[in-house]
Amino acid sequence: MDREQVIKALKDSGKWGHKYSFWVVYFCTGCGIIEIPPVITSRWDAERFGVIPVATPRQANLFLITGYVSLKTLRAIIRTYEQMPEPKYTVGFGSCPINGGMYWDSYNTIKHLDKYIPIDGWIAGCMPRPEAIFIAVTHLWTMIDKGMADAYKKYREQYKYYRRNQEMVLGELEWPPLYPIDEDE
Amino acid sequence: MKMNKKLAEELELTFKDIEVSTPEDTKIEIFAHKEQVLTILRFLKDKGYNHLALISCVDWIEKAEFELVYILTPYLQDYEAYKEIGDIHLKMRIPRENPEFETVIPIFANAEPYEREIHELFGIKFAGHPRLTHLLLERDYAIPPFRKDFDTREYVKDVFDSIPPIKGEKK
Structure with a gap:
């Protein structure tokens, strides 16, 4: 680390800590997960960027949604996302979470993931190369530095609307709301 | 004479009103009536075709019929004796209106x-099935989604596109 950066890191040490320790939750949504084993192992070695996969959402702060999302998976994604401690970051990986991709007219996959949970950034492509994950990670660093990676705050603020959308597509949800919903408005 | 021709002749002699053809050297295709299917399956199981590899379904919408295809293979049998016969495709058709057929679980569990x-995908009822619940899907569809008259684009427009995006307004 440069001397100049030491001062910067000490000035905002929380952000500095968040930046260089991404713990990715192991969650396989679709075909995109096939890119993750080479990324975390010796060929591309994601630990250079501080990205380490962990087994449970309670220990994770980065959520890579890799591939198409069916209705059953969406239920699991919402539950996983709500269990992660803040600050948490989400990245949609591949074209399917963005707008449905090749499943744009499928009867059982959701098309726009950001209608149901907040997303910090997207990696386009089908499949994206492992390098694209590192570009996304470095981009996320910049966003954290500038305070732009605030999707989890948006989830708290707009939770009423997210919950409404989730109930519209999944029907009655069997878990209680994560944040209190005031019905006054 | 090829082995599969031999079995085809035996089938034609045993059962009346079935159509047996051998389109390939290692394949037998049988077209049968609805009532005969269970007896043919029992007969073939006794012959050594003890593995039901797949049940498939085809929607013939112009003829207003569903076609069920039972694919049988000899599993863990003497390879030399069966390799010339190959797989057996047993096909039968049922009408598209209120489609119903008997379950084959007593023969092949x-x-x-x-x-x-x-x-769940074609809406065919199997009488005698112990639990006809959803296997893969979660929601109920007005028309089962694999039927030819299910309009996926209309469905996507109605269900997924009608969900409003989240506005990024800050409080």
């Missing part, structure tokens, strides 16, 4: 998930 899948 592994038919259970296949019949559940066909029930």
Whole structure:
């Protein structure tokens, strides 16, 4: 680390800590997960960027949604996302979470993931190369530095609307709301 | 004479009103009536075709018929004796209006998930099936989604595109 950066890191040490320790939750949504084993192992070695996969959402702060999302998976994604401690970051990986991709007219996959949970950034492509994950990670660093990676705050603020959308597509949800919903408005 | 021709002749002699053809050297295709299917399956099982590999379904919408295809293979049998006969495809058709057929679970127990899948994707009822519930899907569809008259684009427009995006307004 440069001397100049030491001062910067000490000035905002929380952000500095968040930046260089991404713990990715192991969650396989679709075909995109096939890119993750080479990324975390010796060929591309994601630990250079501080990205380490962990087994449970309670220990994770980065959520890579890799591939198409069916209705059953969406239920699991919402539950996983709500269990992660803040600050948490989400990245949609591949074209399917963005707008449905090749499943744009499928009867059982959701098309726009950001209608149901907040997303910090997207990696386009089908499949994206492992390098694209590192570009996304470095981009996320910049966003954290500038305070732009605030999707989890948006989830708290707009939770009423997210919950409404989730109930519209999944029907009655069997878990209680994560944040209190005031019905006054 | 080829082995599969021999079995085809035996089938034609045993059962009346079935159509047996051998389109390939290692394949036998049987077209049978609805009532005969269970007896033919029992007969073939005694002949050594003890593995139901798949039940498939085809929607012939112009003829207003569903076609069920039972694919049988000899599993863990003497390879030399069976390799010239190959697989057996048993096909039968049922009308598209209120489609119903009997379950084959008493003969092949592994038919259970296949019949559940066909029930939820094509809407065919299997009489005698112990639990005809959803296998893969969660929601109910007005028309089962694998039927030819199910309009996926209309469905996507109605269900997924009608969900409003989240506005990024800050409080």
